[in-house]
Each structure stands twice: as C-alpha cells, then as structure tokens.
Amino acid sequence: MDALRIFLDGANRNRTLFVLLVGFALFPIYTGIADLPFWNDLAMRIMLLGLAAMGLNLVLGYGGMVSFGHAAFVGVGAYCVGISQYYGLFNGWIHILMALGACGALGLVIGYLALRTSGIYFIMITLAFAQMLFFLFVSLEQFGGDDGMSIDRAEFIIIDLWEPLRLYYLIWAALALSSVLLMFIVRSRFGVVLQAIRSNESRVEAMGLAPLPFKITGYVISAMICGLAGALFASWQEYVSPDIMHWTRSGELMIIIILGGLGTLSGPLLGAVVFLLLEEILPEVMHVVAPSYAENWMIVFGPILIAVVLFARGGLMGLVHQMTGRRR
Amino acid sequence: MSETVLQIEGLEKSFGALRATCDVSLDVAHGEIHALIGPNGAGKTTLIRQIYGSETSDAGVVKLRGEVMNGLNVPQRVARGIGRSFQISNVLMDFTVLQNAILAEQARRGESFRFFRPAFDDQALIEGAGVMLDRVGLGYRATTPVADLAHGERRLLELALALAAEPALLLLDEPMAGAGSEETQHMIEIIDGLRSRAGILLIEHDMDAVFRLADRVTVLVEGEIIASGAPDVISADKAVREAYLGSDDHA
Amino acid sequence: MTVTLLLEQMFNGLQSGVMLFLIAAGLTLILGIMDFVFLAHGAQVMIGAYAAASLTALTGNFLVGIVLAIPITFASGFLLEFLLIRHLYRRDHMDQVLATFGLILFFNELIRIGFGPAALFSDLPKALSGFVNILPDAPYPMFRLVVIIVGLACAIGIHMLVSHTRVGAMVRAGANNEAMTAALGINIRLLRRFVFAVGACFAGVAGMMIGPLTAVEPGMGEPLLILSLVVIIIGGIGSVRGAFVAAVLVGMVDTMGRVLLPVILRSFMGQAAADGAGPALASMMVYILMSLVLVFKPTGLFPPKG
Numbered sequence: 001m002d003a004l005r006i007f008l009d010g011a012n013r014n015r016t017l018f019v020l021l022v023g024f025a026l027f028p029i030y031t032g033i034a035d036l037p038f039w040n041d042l043a044m045r046i047m048l049l050g051l052a053a054m055g056l057n058l059v060l061g062y063g064g065m066v067s068f069g070h071a072a073f074v075g076v077g078a079y080c081v082g083i084s085q086y087y088g089l090f091n092g093w094i095h096i097l098m099a100l101g102a103c104g105a106l107g108l109v110i111g112y113l114a115l116r117t118s119g120i121y122f123i124m125i126t127l128a129f130a131q132m133l134f135f136l137f138v139s140l141e142q143f144g145g146d147d148g149m150s151i152d153r154a155e156f157i158i159i160d161l162w163e164p165l166r167l168y169y170l171i172w173a174a175l176a177l178s179s180v181l182l183m184f185i186v187r188s189r190f191g192v193v194l195q196a197i198r199s200n201e202s203r204v205e206a207m208g209l210a211p212l213p214f215k216i217t218g219y220v221i222s223a224m225i226c227g228l229a230g231a232l233f234a235s236w237q238e239y240v241s242p243d244i245m246h247w248t249r250s251g252e253l254m255i256i257i258i259l260g261g262l263g264t265l266s267g268p269l270l271g272a273v274v275f276l277l278l279e280e281i282l283p284e285v286m287h288v289v290a291p292s293y294a295e296n297w298m299i300v301f302g303p304i305l306i307a308v309v310l311f312a313r314g315g316l317m318g319l320v321h322q323m324t325g326r327r328r
Numbered sequence: 329m330s331e332t333v334l335q336i337e338g339l340e341k342s343f344g345a346l347r348a349t350c351d352v353s354l355d356v357a358h359g360e361i362h363a364l365i366g367p368n369g370a371g372k373t374t375l376i377r378q379i380y381g382s383e384t385s386d387a388g389v390v391k392l393r394g395e396v397m398n399g400l401n402v403p404q405r406v407a408r409g410i411g412r413s414f415q416i417s418n419v420l421m422d423f424t425v426l427q428n429a430i431l432a433e434q435a436r437r438g439e440s441f442r443f444f445r446p447a448f449d450d451q452a453l454i455e456g457a458g459v460m461l462d463r464v465g466l467g468y469r470a471t472t473p474v475a476d477l478a479h480g481e482r483r484l485l486e487l488a489l490a491l492a493a494e495p496a497l498l499l500l501d502e503p504m505a506g507a508g509s510e511e512t513q514h515m516i517e518i519i520d521g522l523r524s525r526a527g528i529l530l531i532e533h534d535m536d537a538v539f540r541l542a543d544r545v546t547v548l549v550e551g552e553i554i555a556s557g558a559p560d561v562i563s564a565d566k567a568v569r570e571a572y573l574g575s576d577d578h579a
Numbered sequence: 580m581t582v583t584l585l586l587e588q589m590f591n592g593l594q595s596g597v598m599l600f601l602i603a604a605g606l607t608l609i610l611g612i613m614d615f616v617f618l619a620h621g622a623q624v625m626i627g628a629y630a631a632a633s634l635t636a637l638t639g640n641f642l643v644g645i646v647l648a649i650p651i652t653f654a655s656g657f658l659l660e661f662l663l664i665r666h667l668y669r670r671d672h673m674d675q676v677l678a679t680f681g682l683i684l685f686f687n688e689l690i691r692i693g694f695g696p697a698a699l700f701s702d703l704p705k706a707l708s709g710f711v712n713i714l715p716d717a718p719y720p721m722f723r724l725v726v727i728i729v730g731l732a733c734a735i736g737i738h739m740l741v742s743h744t745r746v747g748a749m750v751r752a753g754a755n756n757e758a759m760t761a762a763l764g765i766n767i768r769l770l771r772r773f774v775f776a777v778g779a780c781f782a783g784v785a786g787m788m789i790g791p792l793t794a795v796e797p798g799m800g801e802p803l804l805i806l807s808l809v810v811i812i813i814g815g816i817g818s819v820r821g822a823f824v825a826a827v828l829v830g831m832v833d834t835m836g837r838v839l840l841p842v843i844l845r846s847f848m849g850q851a852a853a854d855g856a857g858p859a860l861a862s863m864m865v866y867i868l869m870s871l872v873l874v875f876k877p878t879g880l881f882p883p884k885g
Contacts, residue, residue, distance in 0.1 A: 006446060066672050113870065117877045120610055123672060124812045125873050131805065132866040139859030141852050187446035189434050196431050199422045202382075206418065207435035208406035208493055214440070247805060251680045258677050298688040305681030309674045310666060 010183045016320055017183075017266035020273070021176050028165055042276060044168055047175045048233045050272035053256040054178060054265075055225025060254065061263030062186055063218045064198030065115070068123045068250050069130030073103045073223040075245030077230025079137060082149045082240045086142075092154030092235060099231035100224050107223025111216045130250060137242040148241020151234050171232050175269075178225050183265055185221070194218050195263075259308055261317025270316050278304070330358045331393070333527035334379065334497045339388035341374055348374040350551040352388070356497060356527040361519070363530045363542035363559075367571075371551040372531045373415060376499050379529070380412050381405040393496060411495030411526070415502045417482040419474050425485055426470040429457035432492035464488045464518055480511035487518065491525070498526045504534045516540060539563065547571070583717045588838045589831070590713065594723050596830025597730025601785035603807040603814070603822040604737050605656075605778015608750060611817020611883060613668060613771055616675040619659070619682035620782055620807070621800025627652045627783025628790035628799060629690060632701045641704045645787050649780060656779025660772045668771075687797045698794035726788045733781060734823060740777075741819050750774060751883075806833070809869045815879030825880065829865055836861025 011018050024047060031039045052074050059065040077099035084095050114125045138146050156170060185191045196204050197211045204211055234240045243249075252275070260271025282297035293299070312318065334356040341348045349371040356362045364372050377383035379390050381402045390397040397405055406412075420428050427448055433456035434440050434447060447453060461467045464484040469477065477485065483503060490498060503519065504512045516537050522528060532538050538545065539559050546556040549571045555562055562568055606620045630651045635644030663682070667675050702708075703722055710718035741747040749770055786800070793799070810829050814821025841857030848856075872880060 003444075006444075009446070009449075060673070066676070068676065113874055117873055120614070120616060120672065120816055121812065121873065121877060121879075123616065123676070124808055125870065127805070128809065128812075128866045128869045128873075132863050132870070135859045135863040135866070139856040139863070141855045145855055145859070185443050187448070188444055189440050189442045189447040189450075191443075192427075192431060192434075192447040193440050196420050196423070199420045200418065202402075203418050203420055203489070204431075204435075205402040206406060206412060206414075207432050207489070208403050209435050209440060210401070210403040217441075248801075251676070254673065255677060255680065258673065262673070293692060296688050296692050298684045299692065302681040302683070302685030302688065305684070306663065306678045309670070309678040309681070 006184070007180070010180075010187060014183060014265045016317065017179055017269065020266060020269050021172075021179060024172055024175070028168055040165075040168055042280065044171050044236055046272045046276045047171050047269075048229050048236060049253070049256060049276065050269040051171075051175045051178055051232075052226045052229035053253050053260075053268035053272055054175075054182060055222045055229065056253050057257050057263065057268045058182060058185070058194075058222040058225070059215075059218050060257055061267070062191065062198065063194045063215060065215060065219065066123045067114075067126040067219075067222075068247070068254070069110075069126035069128075070222070070226050070253055071245045071247070071249035072130035072133045073107065073226035074230035074233065074249070074253075075137065075240075075242070076102055076106060076133065077227030078234035078240040078244050079143065079230075080227070081154060081231050081234040082151050083143060085151055085154075086149070090152065090155050092156040095154055095235070096228060096231050099227040103223045103227025103230075104220050107220040108216065111219035111223070115212060115215050115219065127247060127250070130245060130247060134242050134245045134247070137245065144241065146242065148239060148243070151238045151240060153238065154235045167232075167236060171236065174228055174232055178228065179265065179269075182225075186265065190214065190217070198263075255305060257315075259305075259315055261315035261320075264315075264317040267315055267317045270320075274316060330360070332356070333358050333393060334529065335389075335391040335394075336379065337389045337391075339375065339378055339390065340386045341371075341378055341383060342386055347551045349378065349548075352548070352551070352553055354546050354553065354556065356529050358496070358527050359523050360543045361523065361528045361530055361541050363532060363538045363545045364548060365532070365535075365538060365545060366548035370548045372548055373501060374551075375548070376412065376501050376529070376531060379497075380410060380499055406493060406495075409493070409496035410499065411490040411493060411497070412499040413483075413486045413490040413501060413503055415505060415531075417479075417486050419482060419485050419489065421475050422473075424471055424473050425461065425466060425477065426454070426457055428474060428485060428489060429460045429470075429492070430454065432489050433457045433460060436493045460488050460492055461485075463491060465514075480507050480514070483507060483511070483515065484518070487515075491522070495526055498522065498528045500528060500530045500532075502531055502533060504532060504537055512537060583714070584838075586714065586717055587719060588834055590719055590723065590727065592831035592834035593827065594727045594730070594830070595834055596827035597727060597734060598785045598789055599803070599807050599810050599830055600823050600826035601730060601733055601781045601788075602803055603810040603826055604734075604819055605774065605781055606807055607811040607814065607817055607819060607822045608774050609778060610811060612750065612774065615664070615668060616672050616679065617664070618676060618679040618804065619686065620778070621802075621804030622683055622686035623652060623656060623779040623782040624786035624789070624800040624803055625686065625690060625795075625797070626655050626779075627786030628795045629694060629699070629786075630783070631787035632699045632790055632795045633694070635701055641701075641707070645784075648783065648787055652783025652786075653776045653780045655783075657772055657776040659779070660775035664775065665768070665771070683801065690797045694797075696797060698796035699790075700794065701791055703791050722791065726792070729784070729788060733784060737781065737819060738823075746770070746773065806865065809865055812879055813869050813872045815882040817883040818879070818881040821879055821881030829868070832868055833861055833865050836864045840864075 024043060027043050028040055031037065056067065056070045059067050080099040080102050081095040084098060110129045114122055114129065117125055137143065143149050156166060193204065193209060193214050197214060201211050256271035256275045257268050259274055260269065261267030278301060282300055283294050286297045287294040332355050337353045339349055339352040352375060366372055374383060378385045381397065381400055385398065392408055392410060395408065420431065430448060430453045433453045458467060461470060464487050466481065466484050466488060469481060474482065474485065487503060504515055507515060512534060519541060530541065542559050544557065545559050545562040547554050547562065547568050554571055555565045555568045602620065602624055606617060609615050609617045627648060630648035631644050634647045635641050638644055667678055707722045707725055709721045711721050711724060713719045741750060806829060810822055810825045813828065814825035837858050840861050841853045844853035844857055
C-alpha cells in the first residue's frame, strides 16, 4: 500500500507524463477508427525515441553528466537482437534481457573510464567510445557491416496473441514501466544524491559521500534503458545498421531532451513528440510555403533548435510550468 | 587534559616555487577552539585543505584521534569525523534549506543507495534534518530555497551542514566573512556553544571574534608558524605584532 | 609491402595530419580559452571548400580562387561569432552543443540548396596535377606534396602568431586565465571574435586543400570535425603545440592503419573480409588511442599550464 501511495503522489506531481502515457495507450483506438495505420507507426517511433531520451535524461538532466555517446547503447541493444537472430535465437524476451545485460556491462566499463574526466573531456570521451562501437559494427562484415542486417519479427511468447498491436503495446509497456521506475528513482535517496552532485559536487563530498559510485550507477541504469529502447527499436524497424549509433543520433537524443525540458520526467517524451512531429510537419509546411524547397526543411529546423536554446530555457516543460504557474 | 582530536606534524605543500605551508605542526583538543590567524596568503586555507583532504601534502602527517588520515580522500575523512565549513558558502543552491539538511542526514546515516522511497518525504530524515537546523536556529527557514536566503543565513546553513555528521574535528574557514556586526555576534554565540561537541580549528580575520572565542591561537606567516599560545600571550608577542597584528596599527 | 609504398603512406599520413592540425588549431583555442563547445567548425571547412571550388570555376584559376576564398572564410567566422556565438558563452556545454548542432544542420542544408546535393569536383591546374619523385623511383602526387607544404607553412604561421605576437600573448594568457586577461585591460570580446575568424580561416584553408583530393559535398566537414576533436583531446584542450603533435599522430595512425590493418587481417581471414574490416578498425584505432591517452593523462598530452 505504501508503494501505491508513493506512486499516486508521484503521478500527481507528474501529470503531464501520465497524460502522455494514457494518450499513447488510447491512441490506437483513434487510429483504428480513423483508419490511419501510419500514425501508429509514428507513435511507436516517438515512444522509442522518448524511451531512449528518458534513459539519457537520468545522467544528462538529473546527474549533470553531458554524455555525447548514448546512441551507442541504443545501437548495442538493437544489435543484441540482430546478432541473437543470426545465431538462431528468436525469443524476443531473451533479446531484451541480453540488451539489458550487455548495455549494463558496457555502461559500467564506459562509465568507470569516462567518469574519471569531467567537463569537455567527459563530453568528448563519451563521444569517442560511441565512435569506437560505431566503427566496430561497421567493421563486422558478418553482421552486415556498413549495410546492416535485416531482422525477422521476434517471437514474444505470451503476448504474441495480441497481433497486430502487440509490438505497439510492448513498446508502450516498456515506456510506462521505465517512466514509473525513473519516477521512483529520481525521488529516492539515490536520485536526490545524483541531483545534488549535479548542483554541487564538492558539497556532496563534504557530506561524506563519494560521488563516483552514484554517478556510475546512474550511468549504468541510463545505459540499460537506452539498450531496452534499442532492442525494441530493432524489432520495430526489422532492420539494424550502424547508422543507429551514429554520433548525430546521440545529438538527436540531446535535442529531444532539451526541447522537452532537461531534468524533468515528462520532458524527454514531450520532446520526442514535438521532435518527430516537426520532422513530419516541416516538410509539409515547406511544401506549401516554398514548394521547390520542400526537401530542405532542415534549413528551418536548425534555426528552430538555436531558437529553443536562446529563448526557451527549460524547454517545453518550462512553458508548461509557466502556464500552470508551478515551479519545478 | 582532554583528548587530542587533531594532530598534524611537519605538514608541507608547495605550488611550484611558492611554499604555501612549511613544516607546520599543531594540535586541537576536544572542547577546544584553536584559532589560526595570519595575513592573506599565509597558507591558512591551504593548511585546512590539507587536513580536509582536498589538497595532497608534500610531506607530514595528519592524525585524527590517533588515526593517520594521509591517503584518504575527502568523503573518507568526512566519514571519519572531519567537518568543514567553507570560506565561500558551499551549499546546494537548487534545493531548499530542509532538503540540504535531509541530504546531510541521509549521508550521516550512510543510507543513500536506496532507490524506492522519496527522500524528501521521509519522516525519519525530516526529523533528523530538523534537529540539525535547530542547532543553528535555522528551523524557521526550512522551506525556503537556498537561493533566497540572506548571506548570514547561508553561513549558518553551511555551519549546520558541517556539523551534520557530528564531527570530532570542525574546520571553520572564515565563518564571519561578509557578515554584518549583528550576524557576527550571533555566529560567535553559536560557535561558542559548539565547544562541547568537537575540537574546532578556526580561521578568522575578525580579531575581536578570535580573542573572544579562542583558547589557543597559532599565527601563520608565509606558511610557517611564528607563534602559538594563549590569546593574551599572542597579543603581547613582539614578533606577532611586527609580522601581523602590528600592520593593523599602522594601517 | 614495399618501402616505396610505406613511404608514400607516411606522406599521406603527414598530409592528413597537417590538414587536421589546420582545423584543430583554431578549435582548440575556442574550446580552451572560451570553454566553448563549438561543433560547427566542420561547416567552416565546408564553406572554405565551396568558396574555393566555385571561385576557381568562376575565375578559371585555382590560385586566384583560393586567394579570393580566404577573406570569405575569415568573414564567415567573424560574422558567426558576432551574430550568434557571443550570446552562448555564458551558457552551459549542453546548450552550446545543441545550438552549434543546429548550425551544422543549417549550413549543410544551405549548401545543399545553393549548390545541390551532389559533390563538386574541380580539376587541378596542370602545374599541380603531375607527380614528383620524393625518392628515386618513388613518385608522389604533386598536389599532395603542395598540400603538405602549405599545411606546414600554415603551422609555422600559427606558431609564430601564437608564440611571437602581442595578440598571441593575449591568447595564451586567455587560455590560462580569463580573469587575468580581462584585468590586463585586453578587449576580450574582440580577441574572441578574432580567434573565431582566424580559426575559421585556417579551417577554410584546410577545406580548400582537401577539396580537390576528396569530394566537395554537403556534410563533408563533420567527419573532419570529429577527428579534429579527437586531436584536440589527445593534445590537451587549449594547447596549439599539443594539437600539432596529436594531429600528426592521428593522421599517421589513421592512414597507416588503413593500409597495414587489412594486410595483418589477411593472415587470419579472407581477403574480402579483411579489406572490408580494415578501414573501420583503423578508424577505431584513433578512438582507442584517444581513450588510452585520457585514461592515463586525463587532460591530454600537453595540458596548457594553468
């Protein structure tokens, strides 16, 4: 009952998150009635990117560690599915477990080495590790090298009955579960220390706490969430290539977080919604406004990012809080 | 004679050609306020940092209740009983006063690797944190964000946090810095009341405060101890007057 | 593997190293003095390459094209700092990453609109397109040799600028202590703009030189940006000397790895697989090198004295 009370209290403090989650849960009903299957696909992409961004947000937003290489964990999670299938293993649950394990272990090693540095050096060393993994997978010809590998539909025993929306709700469940988990974590004693480290590391030391174990633990949890997102991403896309861990993907995850609101629970998901909708809508808008440049919508998107940095501090959640008159 | 809490022997630290501290030896007993004075750049803060563990020493030994501290880092020394207040307020600006204290309380209890219950709603932690704040008379400001505190209140919070782990040794680095005269009086009273709790090494420029509080005074000039003894002995010491106190008369 | 081939590859490594240095020299100062994470430096390389290629086509003379392109790169750095960058100095690293990431998207798309998505190829002037013997019977492309010479000349120029001029002294002071520079009454705002402009200029020159060797295309700067970030980290952020040593090191490791790794891999796997995996593993080696440096020297090989 204690857990329920804490859950309800947390949900009450994070209404935007739960509104979004309920929205995603009900969305297929709407698309079913309106016969818009494409939009289910988009919703799944949003949820997957939102999930990965949520994972990154734990270190970026709550821990203040600017990791510029989290796409690598998404990629490793995705390749766990591809490589398992290459060796004849098609059970989707096992894929997910492997992705969690692999990314947890990798997060531990990379976190341990990278967290010895700070500032710009930390940004760059996390980028370097991601690049290393990127080129590793490019070099593995066996698994398709540069071209990547196609992936069969994984078998998810028990929920396979729910075709055709099983993957949709599997992704939704992963997102909802991770959200609730993160909601508990960021308010827990561990999460509070993580945020204190972001605020003032030397004060945390003065309290007698060594920051490193907290940072590494946060890093590992965040890597595992990204790995989960990656495994599901591979199942959804039915294809994986090194492109999924390209450094610009890490940049995209950061964009999503900042767009939505750094260090807030709902920010990453809200950011993913807006980011992917912009990606869909901007070409359409360009098509109307400047038809010959419809493909060049990035010319608008780049400046939008800059404008968000310059003028919308706190991201969209900052605006939400302003409108509802609540401090974060 | 009460127990010796801190004992340092032959502590040295150089930054390139600059000798910040040179063969410094002193001790602090339980219940004693030992003041460390000296002109700016005399190496006082470096010495504090060496004791606290945020600066490594080139030579010498730091002992806390007989246990050698050399080789331990800051969190380890704090856990063994060294508390420090900083010259520039070092508190969690994004948090409220109570939240600062709650963090200190959970750190004191060594129960921070927990992932489930919300820390800021935890009754046990809130109670402990309340006691901590009452010690310095800051309980009534509990829900105020630290960023909104007045300077003097921030100094008090700083002191409360340094006391949180119930340290055997308290290092106070200019606790009165930037305070008004009323705030200074209040701070002197509070520090005076801490005697029974710990041994205190106090760095302070306010000579009035030093001579009202200190049981012993050590004078550091250019990294070296030039005199050490009871306050009245020090204030009468010729060398000290010339090197340090005297400069005030001329100025 | 013959000695001639090895020598040729060493020259290629040096060539790629000096070009990386031209890009990294300005960027290391931007990261070091201003503590500013500037990801759009690759766009400066691209701007330089496009300016030179189109001006060469317009005037019909490679040299004239380059001479006219240099002021354009200087102006682009100057304007970029004035219009946007100066508003971001006080922001945290994350904001800087994001805003300059947005700049990358913007510039790449701008070039795509202006010049089309396809790569530009420019013919080399006759005088530069032949071969010279660097050793008896060891022919080496004339243009690559010119690139090395230009690169080294620029490197010497940068060295003179940083170590032997008043502006350089200010920059060095700023790299160590911004407050002190300000206290000395140096106009820090102008200094920053100057570093950006000169940095963009050298990055642009690198683009002009690399252009005829590879493809001049949208997004060409980003792989170079990432490599020069590696160079900067290995050399120590803010150290021009460190950037030079690291650039040559990275250029050599990358180039030699591409040639040598497939040979080594062939001894225990098929030729096709070895030729496929070799270049990627060579790229990996650069990052392994960087991680090793950071694990053992967390502030790089030549951290500026602070």
